[in-house]
Structures are given as structure tokens and as C-alpha cells.
Amino acid sequence: MSTVVTVDVAVVGAGPAGLAAAVAATETGARVAVVDAGNQPGGQFWRHAPETGNPGTADVQPHGHHGWSTYLDLRARFDAARSAGRITYLPGLQVWMAQHSGDAFVLRTTAAVASSGATPATVAADRLVLCPGGYDRQLPIPGWDLPGVMAAGGIQAFIKANGVLPGKRFVIAGTGPFLLPVAAGIAEAGGKVLAVLESSSPSAWLPHLRAAAGVPGKALEGMAYAAVFARHRIPYRTRNIVTEILGTDRAEGVRTARVDAAGRVRPGTARTYADVDVVGFGWGFTPQLELPVSLGVETRLDADGSLVGIVDERQQSSVPGLYLAGEVTGVGGATLAVLEGLAAGAAAARPESDVPVKQPAAIARHRRFAQAMHHAHPVPAAWQDWLSPDTTVCRCEEVTAGEITEARDQLGARDIRSLKSFTRAGMGWCQGRVCGFASACLSAGPGQMPDAGSLASSAKRPLAAPVGIGELAAQDG
Amino acid sequence: MNTQPVTISFDGRPLAAAAGQSVGAALASQGITAWRSTRKGGKPRGLFCGIGVCFDCLVTVDGEPNQRACLVEACDGMEVEGS
Amino acid sequence: MTHGSDVLVIGAGVIGAATAYFAARQGLSVTVLDKGLPASGTSSACEGNILVSDKELGPELELTRYSLGVWHHDLEEHKKLWEFDSKGGIIVASRESSLASLHRVMAVQKSYGVDVEELDQSALRDAEPHISPEALGGASYREDCQVQPMLVAAHLVRLATEAGARFIADCPVSGFLGSGPDGGRVTGVRTPRGDFPAGAVVNCTGTWAGELAAMAGVEVPVLPRRGFVIVTEPLPAMIRHKVYAAEYIDNVGSSDAGLQASPVVEGTPAGSILIGSSRERVGFDRTVSTAALGLLARNATALFPFLKDVKAIRHYHGFRPYCPDHLPVIGHDDRAPGLWHAAGHEGAGIGLSAGTGKLLAQALAGLTPDMDLSPFAPARFSAPGKHTPVHREEATA
Incomplete structure (x- = not known):
């Protein structure tokens, strides 16, 4: 058996929500353990170059990081609590199973990278805060399996962690405001962005501006990107999509087209970009729901079509003692994730008291903004028509x-479960994390979006991460 | 950014990398975009999600198969093989 | 609906699908109802075994061999649809005592005509190069096969509809027509989507068969027995057969309600290795058991040591529908005229489905079935003491 770490509050994830939750919980008096797949705090959003052997790197703001001062503040508090022995930090570990037995939550972990030397531990906690974040939602596009095609967030992570670019000439496509920082980050790092193709239209934003107006920071962010786009002459083409990635054994170009409001290709608008070596796609984000779902959390469909966990005003899920923060409660970005993390951590540390939620108005405002973004950047209804x-x-x-x-x-595979059984879609290494949304759409039928039940079925992953048979063999209870 | 140079090997050939850089980044920055073939179609695969979710970028590292190249940090003398 | 079907099949798992397929081919008008979609119960949570090697001598073995013939002949043309694989099974003994038991079992099986061949240590290593050095010897069963069970059910439903049957999904049965508290002939079923009159109603609902039978006022003691299966990362072919351990033979007749696991390890066309299979009587509890996963993993690595460095990417569990005497319930229920059952095949339902469907279709059509169905008679449970064989545990899902 691996060592058992017993604490008051366990936190999964050390991104914006997880760091905030850990800091809030420990500052409210709880003993805390933080399990994170990364080798250092920050998650995807605050991903940065390895700190090992480079003291001081954390003080330098890398390219394209927003809210870096928030990170430095949380990180300082996190490090102080670690030094004081109030936070047990368990990096480089993935939770392969979360259990809820009696009054305690148990997390079983495995090393994310075999050679990392991270020693798996079992964490037992009275309360649990899940902050697993999310990843780029993908739609299959003809040619998207060619090398050189990447998730937009994958390109950004590559730059943040490695300080270099995965190629020279980029096309970024999909939908959502996230495409802007990705393209800006590439340009700032010296890459050529031939175009950003947004399937939606800016005019779609207008009805939602009232909601957005309450969050001035976001507007400033948008203006900063506009300046970068102008400086690097990056064309931002709305109502445009990539219809095909060209190339034989790697991406060499893309074919694009204009689409109408439903995402139907407008005839005669085809255009080719040659000499492209990296194509980045993002269609919003998919929250990582396997741990909440495996613990029986009630879920709902959010405005962006994602499955998310239902929480109360203290971030508690339908399972008593289990709190959720960040993208798993609804995709909303890092600022909201931090606010939710602070609320969840404080509540998990003192579940019996009525600790007022910090900044409830700010949380509500950011959620409204996120909803506005979701409505402005839908997955195009007609996307299935793009497939061959x-x-x-x-x-x-x-x-x-x-x-x-x-x-x-x-064969009547009208739900994701049947579809998986009959075709093996979603049965491989990634367990449907990448194709789950698209497969659920396809099983629902042309022009359809999946319901919460179908997505919950897709998110059911009895092993939340691959784990060695030898490690399983060491389980005796 | 750490620029301390290290040398790893990829399929027996030496490859310059920076310490702490991911193996995937080390390969991609040398223009190597694919290092694995799919089981059914024999199609080339390299980095896709970049954050450990998709398992497209699997490599063998020091004899340990099916490691995610986007997560493994390169270190001096590391032997990387495609499949 | 105004006029009914000759046959109404409840449940579109493999048993219901095979029954519908063969009934439609007999020229009967058939309606199949399922509360969900095809293969959404036990058929989707098993290993797809068609095994001769693990069968109890007697009616079970007889039905198995009959069914094997149906798979190979009647269903020959469709084999590719459901990835039929004549991979063969190997039982491995790692202790002198279990090797001796295995030899005794083989001798009896041979006398019943089972195709079994002894493997000494080197023949075993030729057959399975990655087997544990501890393995002393084994037995090879060339007749053992495997299918992809969800595809079997789905395609048999499709083929049945092509032969004239009607399939209605998402249609749970809420009661029977005709049967009341006083009994009386079952003349169809009630559903939220209307009444479905039929000449014969066939209960093919697996672990739910007892519940359904109760609606008609009869007892069919089918109970769930949970099993876990671990699925590994895809690998190049390392395991060629369905390989399982002989140790369970030492525990013949065990009726322990607690956790038991006999190692069953096999490769699949997709490259993943399946590691089964535990047995627990815990009702319909879906809580994941780390104890069961640990036991499966320890057993599997004892058989194939290389597995300890292989990664599991998923596991699943299912509920085997079993009867107290470990024989299925197949045939007309004389206690509720008009009601038939085909359920309770425990861990052997996939293999037995083809034969069960064909035999039942013959009986439904008023023909004499190719094989005597009386050992499987539903009414046997009403006559306590009449039928008390000692059966050993099923080895596999």
C-alpha cells in the first residue's frame, strides 16, 4: 500500500481554482493536501517554465499570462503554508480513483509520468474540493488527425512551458475569446499567424454586452489583444471555418470557407492557405467531469453545451462535503475560478459555519459574463455537415x-454508451476525452446537441487515469 | 526560461534539447512532428492536446513504453523511442 | 395496436435478440421490446465468451455444444459482423494439486467428447510464450471462442427486423395482459406506450427476469452476481488464447457469497487485454470495489508476470443473472400459460444465446426442439428437493 495522507480538506488541482481553494482552506484553519498532475503549481492557465534549478523564475512574467500578480500572491501564501507544514503538496500525481466511504473521501493516485520519481500516495480527507479544470473542446475536421494539428490550448501550453514555438506558420480556428490570447501569444513569441478563423460573428456579442459590461477587466484584455493583432497584422476572420487540413503525413495547408449563422458552408467562398505547419483548434472547453461524476455529483448542461457540476452558493455539490470550483462548475475563466476556489476552500474548511462567501457579487458578475460569451460563441449547429x-x-x-x-x-446506437460499444469510439487511450462531445452529437443525430445524460455517460470513466496493473495489485481494500 | 543544453537520443540519434523542456517540445523544435504510427491505419501521430489528455504523443522513455511526450521533461542522456 | 404478434420478446440482450432472430426465421410474427436500447444490460458488460472448457457435465454442457453448432452453422454467414474469434481456451495449472485436478477433469471431459488436449510445460510455453514460469502445465480447448457481444445483440435485432420482426426501444413493460392475481393466460404486455397483445410472451430480461415473472405471479429465482473486468492499454498481441487458471477446480461447489476471483486473461482484436473476473453476491451494488480490482490484478500478474508493468485504462462491471442451481430457465412456464422464459444463463449467456434462441423458436413454433428443454423448465423451482445437483462455480463472465 502507498502512504496515506490524512487531512481535513483534500484539493485536486493546483491551477487557479485549486491554488485558491488550498490557500483559503488552510487560512481558515484546515489541514490541507493538494494533489496535482503538474510538477509545479499553476495548472494550465499559469503554466510556466520548470522552476527546478531556476530559483526566481516564478517572479518573471512569461509571455501571455494574465492575472500573474494574482498567481504570485496565491503562490506566496501557498508556499508559506507549505513551509509551515499546513499544506501537503503532492505534485506529479493523477487521481485514478476517488471514493466516498462513510464520512471520508479517499483519493488513490498514480505518477503522471513514470520517470518523474513522484511517489503515489493515498489521500484521506473529511472534505474534498475538486478543481480539475478543463481542456479544449474539439470537433473532428477532415484532416485533423495529421501531425501539426493541435489543440489551441496545447499550443499555448507549449509556449508557456517551453518558451519556444511548435512551428513557424499558424492558422488558429474554432470559436471563442480564447483564440485571441493563443494567437497573440504565438505572434509575441515570433510565430506568424496567417489567420484567426472564428465561426461566430462579433455582432453576436452585441445583445450580451450588457452582461459583459460589468466586467471591465475583460474588456481591457480584449483591447490588449486588438493591439497585438494590429501590430502583427493578424487577420481575424469571423464566420469562417477550416473545412479541411491539407497534407499527406503532416499539415501543410488549410482550406477554409465562410459559413452562415448556423455554420453551413456558403458555396463559392473556399480559400486555401498554403505553407501552414501548425493548425490550432478550440471550440470552447470541456470541463473534466470524471471525478465529480464518479462520486455521484448532480450535473447539468451549461449554456455552452458542456456538462458541469451543480453547486450551491458555497460551491458545495449535491454530495455533502464535496465542493467544486473552476471550470467544472461552468467554463468561466481564471478570475472566476480563483473566486470560486476561495469560496470553496473556506467553506470546506468550516462546513458547519455560515462563513459568508467572499465577493458573491463578483462571482455572479463573472458568471453572467461567461454565459454571454457562451451565447456569443456557440458550437455551430451544422458542424456535422463538415464531415466526410x-x-x-x-x-x-x-x-x-x-x-x-x-x-x-x-444498429440503433442513439446514445453514447451504445455507440462506444458498437464502434469503439471513445474506448481507447484517452477514454473519449477528445471525441466524447462530437460522438455524443453524432449519436444524437444530424444538427443535434447531446443532452446531459449522454454527456454524463461519456464522462463516466471508472479509472480517472491509466494506472499500472502492478499498482492495482497492491490494492487490498 | 531554462536554456541549459542537454542531449537526449531519439531513435538512437542525438538530439539537442533544453533541460526541463518537454520531450514533445524537444522533438517539435527540431522539426520532428510525428513519432508514432497508429495501430490500425499506420498513420503518423505527434503532439495534439499538449497537456496530457489525448495520449496521441506516446513515446518510449528509457525503456518505459507509452509515456506522454508532452509531459515528460527532457534530461541529459534520456533515451526516447517512437513506435 | 389492434392485432398482436405471435411472439412478443421482452429484452433485447443477446438472449432476446437470438430468440427474436430464430423466431422470425421460423415464420412467426415477432415484436421485441426493450426498456432501453439493444445490449444495454449484462450483454454489454461481459467478455463475450463461448466456452466449452468450463461447463458442468450434463445439460449445461449439452446445451453449450448444441449452441456452438448453431454459432458455427446457422450463424456462420454473420460471423464477421460480431468479430467471431475461434481463439481457443487454455486452462493453466500452477500447483501440483490443481494440475492433478485438471487432469481428472480432462479425462471426464474427453469421455463426453470435449476436444481437449493436454499441454505439458513446454507445449504450454509454446502456446503462450509470456506465461508465468511457475505454470506447470495446462489443457487446450480448441472449441472455445469469443464474440463481441454488443454487436451480436445489435446485429441479431437488425437481422430479425429484416426478417419481419418489429423492434421497439425505450419501452419498459409495466404488466401483463390477461394474467391477474387469480392467474389466467398471459395474452400480452402493458407498457407506457400501449398494450401489446401476443400469442406468446418471452421473458428475456436477464437479471430482471425474476422481477418480471413476479408481475405474472410466478417465481423465477434469477439473482445478480457482480463481476469486475479490467481493461488494459492496447498492446501488440501478447496473449493468444483465453487463458484461465485451474485453481478454481480445487474449490468445486463453493457457494461463498463473498468476493472470489479466478484469473481469466485474454487479448482482444483491439489490442487491449481483458482481465477478469470476480464474483460477488452483492445485489445490484455498483460501488467500485478496490478489493476486487486488487484481487483481479494479483491473480492476473501471477499468470502473466509482464502485466504488472502494463497500464489499466478502464474497468467495468456487470451482473450475471444466475439461478440457485446454476442452470438457465428456458421454456414455457406451465404456471402462467402463455408466458415463456429464457434467462438466468449466469456467466455463459453469450455462448448459450444462439442455441437457446433456436431451441426456443422451435418450441414457440410448435415443433419438437432439437434438444430436450425439461432440465431448464421454469416450474422446477416450484418443486423443492426434486432438482439438487451440485454445480461448481462458473469460471468466467
Whole structure:
């Protein structure tokens, strides 16, 4: 058996929400353990170059980081609590199973990287705060399985962690405000962004500006990107999509087209960008729901079509003692994640008291802004029309769109569970993390979006991370 | 950014990298975009999600198979093999 | 609806799908109802075994061999649809005592015509190069096969509909027509989507069969027995057969309600290795058991040591529908005329489905079935003491 760390509050994740939750919980008097897959705090949003052997790196703001001062403040408080022995920090570990037995939560972990030397520990806690974040939502596009095609967030993470670019000439496509910092980060790091293709339209923002107006920081952020775009002459083309990635054994170019409001391709608008070596895609984000779902948390469909956990005003889920913060309660960005993390950490540390939620008005305002963004940047209703029968949908098991629609139409695979059984879509290494949303859309039918039940079924991953059979063999209870 | 140079090997060939850089980044910055073939179609694969979610970028590191190149930090003398 | 079907099948798992397929091919008008979609119960949470090697001598073995013939002949043309794989099974003994037990079992099986061949240590290593050095010997069963069970159910439903059957999904049965507290002939079923009259109603609802039978006022003691299976990362072919351990033979007749696990390890066409299979009588509890996962992993690595460095990417569990005497319930229920059952196949339902469906279809059509169904008679549970065989535990899901 691995060592058991017993604490009052366990926090999963050390990104904006997790760091905030850990700091708030410890400052409210709880003994805290933080389990994180990363080797150092920050998560995806505050990802930065390795600190090992580089004291002081954390003080230098890398490219494209917003809210870095917030990070430095939380990090200082986190480090102080660690030094004082009030936070047990367990980096480099992934939770492969979370259990709730009796009054305690138990987290079983495994090293994220075999050679990292991270020693798996079992964490037992009275309360649990899950802050697992999310990752870029993807739609299959003909040619998207060619090397050189990446998740937009993957490109950003690459730059933040490594300080270099994964290529020279980029096209960034999809929908949502996140495409802007990705493109700006590439340009600032010396890459050429040939175009940013946004399937939605800025005019779609207008009805939602009232909600957005309450968050001036966001507007400033937008203006900063506008300046970067102007300086680097990055074309921002709305109502445009990539219809195909060209190339034989790697991405060499893209074909694009204009679309209408529903995402239908407008005939005669095809255009080709040649000499492209990296294509980045992002269609919003998918919150990582497997741990909440495995613990029985009640879920709902958010405005962006994502499955999210339901929480009360203290960030507590439907499972008593289990708190959620950050993207798992609704994709809303780092500022909101920090606010939620602070509320969740404080509440988890003192569940019996009525600690007032810090900045409830700010949380509400950021949620309204996030909703506005979701409405302004929907997944195009007609996206399934872009597929050809031989387009790969499940990258792991190499299942094509044709195989999926055949299973749906011939064998009645009208839910994600049947679809997985019949086609193996979502059954491979990533367990449907990448293709889950698209497969759920396809099983629901042309033009359809998946309901909460289908996405919950897709998020059911009895092992939340791959774990060695040898490690399983050491489990005896 | 740490620029301390290290040398790893990729499929037996020496490859310059920076300490702490991910193996995926070390490969990509040398123009190597694919290092694995899929089981069914034999299609080339490299980095995709970049954050450990998709498992497209699997490599063998010092004999340990199926490691995510986007997560493994390069260090001097590390032997990396594609599949 | 105004006029009914000849046959109404409740449940679109493999048993219901096979029954519908063969009934439709007999020229009967068939309606299949399922409370969800095809293969959403035990059929989707098993290993797809068609095994001869682990069967109890007697009616179970007879039905198994009959069913194997149906898979190979009647269903031959569709084999590719459900990834039929004649991979063969190997039982491995790692202790002198279990090797001796295995030899005794083989001798009896041979006398019943089972195709079994002894493997000495080197023949075993030729057959399975990665087997543990501790393995002393084994037995090879060439007749053991495997299918992808969800595809079997889904395609048999599709083929049945092509032969004229009607399939209605998301249609749970809420009661029977005709049968009341006083009994009386079952003449169809009630559902939220209306009444479905039928000449014969077939209960193919697996672990739910007892619940359904109770609605008609009869007892069919089908109970759930939980099993976990671990799925590994995809690998190059390392394990060629369905390999399981002989140690369970030492525990013949165990009726322990607690956790037991016999190692069953096999490769799949997708590259993943399946590691089964535990047995627990815990009702319909879906709580993940780390104890069960740990036991499976320890057993599997004892058989194939290389597995300790292999990663698990998923696990699943299912509920085997079992009867106290470990025989399925197949045939007309004389206590509730018009009601038939085909359920309680425990861990052997996939293998037995083809034969069960064909035999039942013959009986439903008024023909004499190819094989005597009386050992499987539903009414046997009403006559306590008449049927008390000692059966050993199923080895596999």
C-alpha cells in the first residue's frame, strides 16, 4: 500500500481554482493536501517554465499570462503554508480513483509520468474540493488527425512551458475569446499567424454586452489583444471555418470557407492557405467531469453545451462535503475560478459555519459574463455537415464518421454508451476525452446537441487515469 | 526560461534539447512532428492536446513504453523511442 | 395496436435478440421490446465468451455444444459482423494439486467428447510464450471462442427486423395482459406506450427476469452476481488464447457469497487485454470495489508476470443473472400459460444465446426442439428437493 495522507480538506488541482481553494482552506484553519498532475503549481492557465534549478523564475512574467500578480500572491501564501507544514503538496500525481466511504473521501493516485520519481500516495480527507479544470473542446475536421494539428490550448501550453514555438506558420480556428490570447501569444513569441478563423460573428456579442459590461477587466484584455493583432497584422476572420487540413503525413495547408449563422458552408467562398505547419483548434472547453461524476455529483448542461457540476452558493455539490470550483462548475475563466476556489476552500474548511462567501457579487458578475460569451460563441449547429464519411472522429481507435453514423442508423446506437460499444469510439487511450462531445452529437443525430445524460455517460470513466496493473495489485481494500 | 543544453537520443540519434523542456517540445523544435504510427491505419501521430489528455504523443522513455511526450521533461542522456 | 404478434420478446440482450432472430426465421410474427436500447444490460458488460472448457457435465454442457453448432452453422454467414474469434481456451495449472485436478477433469471431459488436449510445460510455453514460469502445465480447448457481444445483440435485432420482426426501444413493460392475481393466460404486455397483445410472451430480461415473472405471479429465482473486468492499454498481441487458471477446480461447489476471483486473461482484436473476473453476491451494488480490482490484478500478474508493468485504462462491471442451481430457465412456464422464459444463463449467456434462441423458436413454433428443454423448465423451482445437483462455480463472465 502507498502512504496515506490524512487531512481535513483534500484539493485536486493546483491551477487557479485549486491554488485558491488550498490557500483559503488552510487560512481558515484546515489541514490541507493538494494533489496535482503538474510538477509545479499553476495548472494550465499559469503554466510556466520548470522552476527546478531556476530559483526566481516564478517572479518573471512569461509571455501571455494574465492575472500573474494574482498567481504570485496565491503562490506566496501557498508556499508559506507549505513551509509551515499546513499544506501537503503532492505534485506529479493523477487521481485514478476517488471514493466516498462513510464520512471520508479517499483519493488513490498514480505518477503522471513514470520517470518523474513522484511517489503515489493515498489521500484521506473529511472534505474534498475538486478543481480539475478543463481542456479544449474539439470537433473532428477532415484532416485533423495529421501531425501539426493541435489543440489551441496545447499550443499555448507549449509556449508557456517551453518558451519556444511548435512551428513557424499558424492558422488558429474554432470559436471563442480564447483564440485571441493563443494567437497573440504565438505572434509575441515570433510565430506568424496567417489567420484567426472564428465561426461566430462579433455582432453576436452585441445583445450580451450588457452582461459583459460589468466586467471591465475583460474588456481591457480584449483591447490588449486588438493591439497585438494590429501590430502583427493578424487577420481575424469571423464566420469562417477550416473545412479541411491539407497534407499527406503532416499539415501543410488549410482550406477554409465562410459559413452562415448556423455554420453551413456558403458555396463559392473556399480559400486555401498554403505553407501552414501548425493548425490550432478550440471550440470552447470541456470541463473534466470524471471525478465529480464518479462520486455521484448532480450535473447539468451549461449554456455552452458542456456538462458541469451543480453547486450551491458555497460551491458545495449535491454530495455533502464535496465542493467544486473552476471550470467544472461552468467554463468561466481564471478570475472566476480563483473566486470560486476561495469560496470553496473556506467553506470546506468550516462546513458547519455560515462563513459568508467572499465577493458573491463578483462571482455572479463573472458568471453572467461567461454565459454571454457562451451565447456569443456557440458550437455551430451544422458542424456535422463538415464531415466526410472517412473523417476520423475517435483518434485513439481510428473510428470514422461513416462508421459512427452507420452504427447509429443501422444498429440503433442513439446514445453514447451504445455507440462506444458498437464502434469503439471513445474506448481507447484517452477514454473519449477528445471525441466524447462530437460522438455524443453524432449519436444524437444530424444538427443535434447531446443532452446531459449522454454527456454524463461519456464522462463516466471508472479509472480517472491509466494506472499500472502492478499498482492495482497492491490494492487490498 | 531554462536554456541549459542537454542531449537526449531519439531513435538512437542525438538530439539537442533544453533541460526541463518537454520531450514533445524537444522533438517539435527540431522539426520532428510525428513519432508514432497508429495501430490500425499506420498513420503518423505527434503532439495534439499538449497537456496530457489525448495520449496521441506516446513515446518510449528509457525503456518505459507509452509515456506522454508532452509531459515528460527532457534530461541529459534520456533515451526516447517512437513506435 | 389492434392485432398482436405471435411472439412478443421482452429484452433485447443477446438472449432476446437470438430468440427474436430464430423466431422470425421460423415464420412467426415477432415484436421485441426493450426498456432501453439493444445490449444495454449484462450483454454489454461481459467478455463475450463461448466456452466449452468450463461447463458442468450434463445439460449445461449439452446445451453449450448444441449452441456452438448453431454459432458455427446457422450463424456462420454473420460471423464477421460480431468479430467471431475461434481463439481457443487454455486452462493453466500452477500447483501440483490443481494440475492433478485438471487432469481428472480432462479425462471426464474427453469421455463426453470435449476436444481437449493436454499441454505439458513446454507445449504450454509454446502456446503462450509470456506465461508465468511457475505454470506447470495446462489443457487446450480448441472449441472455445469469443464474440463481441454488443454487436451480436445489435446485429441479431437488425437481422430479425429484416426478417419481419418489429423492434421497439425505450419501452419498459409495466404488466401483463390477461394474467391477474387469480392467474389466467398471459395474452400480452402493458407498457407506457400501449398494450401489446401476443400469442406468446418471452421473458428475456436477464437479471430482471425474476422481477418480471413476479408481475405474472410466478417465481423465477434469477439473482445478480457482480463481476469486475479490467481493461488494459492496447498492446501488440501478447496473449493468444483465453487463458484461465485451474485453481478454481480445487474449490468445486463453493457457494461463498463473498468476493472470489479466478484469473481469466485474454487479448482482444483491439489490442487491449481483458482481465477478469470476480464474483460477488452483492445485489445490484455498483460501488467500485478496490478489493476486487486488487484481487483481479494479483491473480492476473501471477499468470502473466509482464502485466504488472502494463497500464489499466478502464474497468467495468456487470451482473450475471444466475439461478440457485446454476442452470438457465428456458421454456414455457406451465404456471402462467402463455408466458415463456429464457434467462438466468449466469456467466455463459453469450455462448448459450444462439442455441437457446433456436431451441426456443422451435418450441414457440410448435415443433419438437432439437434438444430436450425439461432440465431448464421454469416450474422446477416450484418443486423443492426434486432438482439438487451440485454445480461448481462458473469460471468466467
